Amino acid sequence: MKILFFGTNFISKEYLKALYIDHHDIFVITKSDKQSFRGLRYIPNEVKSYSKRNNIEFIQPDVFTCDVVDVIKKKFFDVGIVVSYGKLIPKNIFDLPKNKIFNIHFSLLPKYRGATPVQSSLCNGETETGVTSFFLSEKLDYGDILIQEKIDIDINDNFNTLLFKLIPVGINVMKKTIILLKSGSIKTTKQIGEHSITSILKKETGLLDWNNKANEIYNKFRGLYDWPGIYSIFSFGKLLGKRIKFIEIEKLNENLINSDYGVVSSIKKNKGFVISCSVGEILALKVQLDNKNIVSAWTLVHTGQIVIGDRL
Numbered sequence: 001m002k003i004l005f006f007g008t009n010f011i012s013k014e015y016l017k018a019l020y021i022d023h024h025d026i027f028v029i030t031k032s033d034k035q036s037f038r039g040l041r042y043i044p045n046e047v048k049s050y051s052k053r054n055n056i057e058f059i060q061p062d063v064f065t066c067d068v069v070d071v072i073k074k075k076f077f078d079v080g081i082v083v084s085y086g087k088l089i090p091k092n093i094f095d096l097p098k099n100k101i102f103n104i105h106f107s108l109l110p111k112y113r114g115a116t117p118v119q120s121s122l123c124n125g126e127t128e129t130g131v132t133s134f135f136l137s138e139k140l141d142y143g144d145i146l147i148q149e150k151i152d153i154d155i156n157d158n159f160n161t162l163l164f165k166l167i168p169v170g171i172n173v174m175k176k177t178i179i180l181l182k183s184g185s186i187k188t189t190k191q192i193g194e195h196s197i198t199s200i201l202k203k204e205t206g207l208l209d210w211n212n213k214a215n216e217i218y219n220k221f222r223g224l225y226d227w228p229g230i231y232s233i234f235s236f237g238k239l240l241g242k243r244i245k246f247i248e249i250e251k252l253n254e255n256l257i258n259s260d261y262g263v264v265s266s267i268k269k270n271k272g273f274v275i276s277c278s279v280g281e282i283l284a285l286k287v288q289l290d291n292k293n294i295v296s297a298w299t300l301v302h303t304g305q306i307v308i309g310d311r312l
Contacts, residue, residue, distance in 0.1 A: 001182060004029065004072060004080040004097055006089065011167060013046040015083040015104065018171045020054055027075060028058035031086055064090050072096050079181055081174060082136065094136050099181040101136045102146055104170045106163075109134060109148070110195035113141035118163055120198040121153065123223035125215065128152050129162070131170040133177040135188065144188035146177050158225035206230045206245075210262030210312060214251040214280025221249055232262075237310030239289070244312075247294050248286035256280055264310040272297025273306050 002025045005016055012030075019026055028051050033042035044052075051058040061068045073096055080101030082089065094101055107117035109132040114120075121129045130150040137143035149169055153162060180186035199205075206228040208217060221230050231245040258265075258276040265281065266274045272284045284297040300306045 001025070001078040001178060002076065003027070003178075004075070004077040004101070006030070006080065006082040006085040006101075007047045008045045008086045009084050010046045011084045011163075013050045014167050015081070015171060015174060016047055016050055016056070018175070019081075020056065022175070026056050027077070028056055029085075030058055030060055032060045032062055064093060069093065069096070079178065080136075081178075083170070083174075088140075089136060091138055102133050102177055102181075103136055103141070103143070104174055105132045105134065105141055106130075106166050106170065108132060108150060109141060109145060110191040110193060112196055112198050114198035115200055116198040118166065119159055119201065119223040120196075121223075122157065122159060122162060123220050125219045126153055129166070131166055131173045133173050134191075142191060144190060146180070146186055146188055147173050149173050158222040160226055163226075201228060203228045208232045208246075208312075210275065211278050214254055214277045214282055217277060217282055218249065218251040221246065232312040235262075235311045237264075237307065238305055239310070243290045245288040246282075246284055246286075247288055248284075250283040250285060252281040252283050254280040262312045264306060264308055264312075267301055267308060268298075270298055273301055275312060 003019060005019065005026050006029045007013070007016055008031045016026065016028065028047060030045060030047045030051070033044050033048070035042055048058060048060065059068070059071065069092060072093065077097035079099040080097040082101060082103040089101070105117065106129070107121060108130045112120050118129070128150055130148055132148045133146040135143040135146065149172070151165060151169055177186070201224070206224050208220070208230055210232070217230070224230055229245050231243055234240050234242050234244065252274060257279055261276045261278050263276050264273050265276045268274060268283060275282045275284065286294055287297050287300065288294045
């Protein structure tokens with residue numbers, strides 16, 4: 001099939017690669033190159049890099065001008081596919097391919113619309129998620145559903161492990177959707193049931209509230225594992241005012257109700273330190289102070305930087 005593909009990051013690249021391996025005729029629309037940290041050069045995104053290596057034609061419009069629309073019209077695409085593109089596509093593009101444009105979204109729509117469905121499902125302690133293919137609509141992630149596939153979320157899954165489970169599921173959903181659209185036998189369904197919208201992540205999203213339950217903090221750790229991570233600030237002790245990031249944690253005594261929370265309540269020899277929550281406790285195993293290397297939590301205890309009674 002002749003496919004118009006919208007994508008930008010490493011996730012998109014895996015889907016583009018699958019289409020290329022299946023010998024589709026692909027034209028790529030991707031985002032502009034990002035300027036490097038020091039502004040000395042522009043860094044191509046992964047979809048652009050893959051396209052160049054494999055001689056796939058691509059463009060990088062900042063705006064969908066009349067010229068861009070004309071390019072799409074003249075190429076007579078069979079279908080359009082969007083995977084982690086990172087920009088809104090205007091309505092006048094939706095119906096240009098013969099079979100319209102569909103999106104691949106990492107949730108069971110209508111739950112977790114928006115930019116952070118994987119992180120949000122983990123932060124909320126969901127036990128299942130999945131991938132949805134759906135037609136683009138004017139409202140973000142509101143279009144009619146084509147195919148949905150579910151997977152279980154393991155209690156030990158974090159953002160990285162769950163994402164890499166979802167990518168191949170989504171590739172399968174994409175391939176099934178293409179086959180059904182080509183045959184003309186696909187049926188759409190309206191999005192019904194409980195809906196939710198996810199938020200853009202910021203560094204501040206990772207700040208912990210120890211008044212939460214240990215389960216809630218552990219789920220936040222899982223969801224924000226890749227970025228921004230979870231952190232807290234010492235309000236009492238030798239590290240007063242210092243920010244500490246939690247790289248590896250465990251939850252303990254999940255049903256223990258604490259009258260005080262955010263306090264280093266005990267020490268686990270050769271492991272780390274325990275922090276009380278409103279219900280349950282968190283064992284810190286690996287941590288990182290600002291501008292320092294990642295260390296075992298036990299190192300901070302062993303060197304006397306953290307003691308029982310310190311407060312976060």
